[in-house]
Amino acid sequence: xxxxxxxxxxxxxxxEVDGLRPHCSHRVRTVRGRAGGKGVxxxxxxxxxxxxxxxxxxxxxxxxxxxxxDLAASGLADRLHQVAGDTRxxxxxxxxxxxxxxxxxxxxxxxxxxxxxxxxxxxxESVRGAQAVVLSGSVPPGVPVTxxxxxxxxxxxxxxxxxxxxxxxxxxxxLPAHPDLVKPNAAELSEVxxxxxxxxxxxxxxxxxxxxxxxxxxxxxxxxxxxQGRWRAVPGEHLLGxxxxxxxxCVAALAxxxxxxxxxxSVDWPRALTEAVAVSAAAVAAPLAGxxxxxxxxxxxxxxxxDGTSLx
Amino acid sequence: xxxxxxxxxxxxxxxEVDGLRPHCSHRVRTVRGRAGGKGVxxxxxxxxxxxxxxxxxxxxxxxxxxxxxDLAASGLADRLHQVAGDTRxxxxxxxxxxxxxxxxxxxxxxxxxxxxxxxxxxxxESVRGAQAVVLSGSVPPGVPVTxxxxxxxxxxxxxxxxxxxxxxxxxxxxLPAHPDLVKPNAAELSEVxxxxxxxxxxxxxxxxxxxxxxxxxxxxxxxxxxxQGRWRAVPGEHLLGxxxxxxxxCVAALAxxxxxxxxxxSVDWPRALTEAVAVSAAAVAAPLAGxxxxxxxxxxxxxxxxDGTSLx
Numbered sequence: 001x002x003x004x005x006x007x008x009x010x011x012x013x014x015x016e017v018d019g020l021r022p023h024c025s026h027r028v029r030t031v032r033g034r035a036g037g038k039g040v041x042x043x044x045x046x047x048x049x050x051x052x053x054x055x056x057x058x059x060x061x062x063x064x065x066x067x068x069x070d071l072a073a074s075g076l077a078d079r080l081h082q083v084a085g086d087t088r089x090x091x092x093x094x095x096x097x098x099x100x101x102x103x104x105x106x107x108x109x110x111x112x113x114x115x116x117x118x119x120x121x122x123x124x125e126s127v128r129g130a131q132a133v134v135l136s137g138s139v140p141p142g143v144p145v146t147x148x149x150x151x152x153x154x155x156x157x158x159x160x161x162x163x164x165x166x167x168x169x170x171x172x173x174x175l176p177a178h179p180d181l182v183k184p185n186a187a188e189l190s191e192v193x194x195x196x197x198x199x200x201x202x203x204x205x206x207x208x209x210x211x212x213x214x215x216x217x218x219x220x221x222x223x224x225x226x227x228q229g230r231w232r233a234v235p236g237e238h239l240l241g242x243x244x245x246x247x248x249x250c251v252a253a254l255a256x257x258x259x260x261x262x263x264x265x266s267v268d269w270p271r272a273l274t275e276a277v278a279v280s281a282a283a284v285a286a287p288l289a290g291x292x293x294x295x296x297x298x299x300x301x302x303x304x305x306x307d308g309t310s311l312x
Numbered sequence: 313x314x315x316x317x318x319x320x321x322x323x324x325x326x327x328e329v330d331g332l333r334p335h336c337s338h339r340v341r342t343v344r345g346r347a348g349g350k351g352v353x354x355x356x357x358x359x360x361x362x363x364x365x366x367x368x369x370x371x372x373x374x375x376x377x378x379x380x381x382d383l384a385a386s387g388l389a390d391r392l393h394q395v396a397g398d399t400r401x402x403x404x405x406x407x408x409x410x411x412x413x414x415x416x417x418x419x420x421x422x423x424x425x426x427x428x429x430x431x432x433x434x435x436x437e438s439v440r441g442a443q444a445v446v447l448s449g450s451v452p453p454g455v456p457v458t459x460x461x462x463x464x465x466x467x468x469x470x471x472x473x474x475x476x477x478x479x480x481x482x483x484x485x486x487l488p489a490h491p492d493l494v495k496p497n498a499a500e501l502s503e504v505x506x507x508x509x510x511x512x513x514x515x516x517x518x519x520x521x522x523x524x525x526x527x528x529x530x531x532x533x534x535x536x537x538x539x540q541g542r543w544r545a546v547p548g549e550h551l552l553g554x555x556x557x558x559x560x561x562c563v564a565a566l567a568x569x570x571x572x573x574x575x576x577x578s579v580d581w582p583r584a585l586t587e588a589v590a591v592s593a594a595a596v597a598a599p600l601a602g603x604x605x606x607x608x609x610x611x612x613x614x615x616x617x618x619d620g621t622s623l624x
Contacts, residue, residue, distance in 0.1 A: 023413070024412075025417060026415065026417065027417055029419075031400075062374030062377060062378065101335070103336070104338045104340050105338065106340045107340060
């Protein structure tokens with residue numbers, strides 16, 4: 001079982017409108033809502049890839065009830081921890097097929113000190129029996145910036161490897177706890193390291209404590225900087241579509257490889273990166289975050305080009 | 313007591329963002345939610361003007377619970393009728409002080425035939441003891457287009473005068489039931505009558521069954537076409553601000569005048585229009601729909617210019 005952690009779960013709401021006109025009123029044609037947050041999307045992809053998963057994190061209020069109902073409807077195992085505040089919404093406004101969507105991300109409910117302590121205890125129980133833990137996304141107000149640091153420590157003490165996908169201060173604060181695998185995108189990498197070169201920036205994260213760094217480069221694939229060597233993995237074709245959720249699909253594939261290897265030093269990197277590039281690109285071809293087009297994934301698996309130097 | 317009816321109640325949510333950029337992701341700085349829908353706003357203004365009110369209409373689901381909680385917190389008497397569907401939200405995106413807000417209006421829950429019949433029975437009870445009934449806003453999916461017609465008939469049978477503020481097909485379908493006072497804006501008037509001249513269009517509504525028509529002309533005030541004569545009421549100054557809710561404030565003042573007169577033929581029109589113009593303009597000066605700046609209202613009362621011809 002792979003445990004995904006989403007501290008700032010969300011109800012992802014999509015509004016379909018005829019056209020987006022700033023400073024005007026819009027009649028919303030259709031309203032759809034589904035459980036979201038990066039870790040939830042990772043769990044959806046892991047499940048579709050055939051892996052057993054559990055979803056934990058924080059949830060609360062009437063919006064939280066809708067999140068939990070959708071998890072149940074999606075067949076995802078719900079180990080979320082209840083808090084008093086109302087779970088946030090994200091609103092994605094889709095205006096026909098014209099351009100990318102416009103997204104509004106609410107900050108999330110304020111989490112109390114006691115609620116955080118209770119979640120830590122709940123998480124200690126949830127980690128038992130996990131083959132890997134995935135820690136994804138932003139941190140709601142009130143949760144300490146060292147949250148991922150503490151969650152990684154708990155997993156490491158039980159011998160469970162961790163994948164971290166966050167940015168900014170929570171990413172920096174987590175590195176001394178030695179996450180096994182960190183997956184920033186190029187912008188997040190240069191933001192936290194202030195180094196423009198992606199490879200050099202990834203090395204900095206390893207020096208600061210990360211076991212391996214896999215940087216996502218959008219349509220240009222992945223760069224892995226690991227204790228076993230460096231690899232670049234490039235998709236055989238560029239797909240157009242919805243880039244939301246491609247990063248979560250990539251994290252799902254990497255977490256599956258890490259869970260199988262038990263240890264980050266035993267990961268078959270060329271194989272893991274090929275799967276990660278194929279499923280990310282297949283996620284771009286699917287309309288919703290957490291989904292991917294399996295025919296596209298199968299087709300791309302054969303065309304991903306991996307280039308690199310193994311140290312062994 | 314003045315009864316306000318809001319068939320499509322809403323949770324009015326306001327998102328504050330740094331700037332609105334179409335096709336981009338936005339971090340929402342603050343999220344505020346309050347009970348809304350035009351009849352709820354009318355009830356807020358009536359209460360502030362010192363009138364006893366009750367709020368009825370349809371509400372449901374977790375969003376409906378938030379609406380009811382906010383009504384209670386606002387001291388508004390809740391006579392809403394519960395339905396199974398989830399009450400809609402409106403999302404207003406405010407980007408600093410740059411331009412008007414951008415608004416997304418969800419369509420509202422689908423209301424079943426049986427739910428509508430149950431509401432009619434509930435409404436028959438609610439109308440007892442009302443001095444006036446205000447019928448405001450859009451109609452949720454599933455509610456018959458003749459809904460306002462039927463609600464007006466019920467009130468008329470009990471001798472309770474009605475104010476109607478809606479548009480399109482529900483407005484047209486209601487006129488044969490003889491609403492005592494109809495308040496369209498100029499655009500709504502020309503849309504339903506296909507007559508560009510506001511005065512002529514208002515006459516058409518009276519011919520079709522409306523007792524009196526008060527057309528709102530935005531910053532240019534009001535035009536009243538009644539059985540007692542025609543009046544134009546113009547504010548002494550033009551105010552800048554938030555026009556959302558100005559129409560609801562106007563309806564509140566007109567409903568108060570109608571409730572006091574008992575009969576639309578006894579309304580003191582110059583006085584009623586003066587109050588309606590002053591409170592509408594004072595609503596423009598307030599940030600939220602359903603509120604007005606009382607100092608502005610007091611100042612404007614003395615400066616409204618009313619011009620007209622009484623037939624008596």
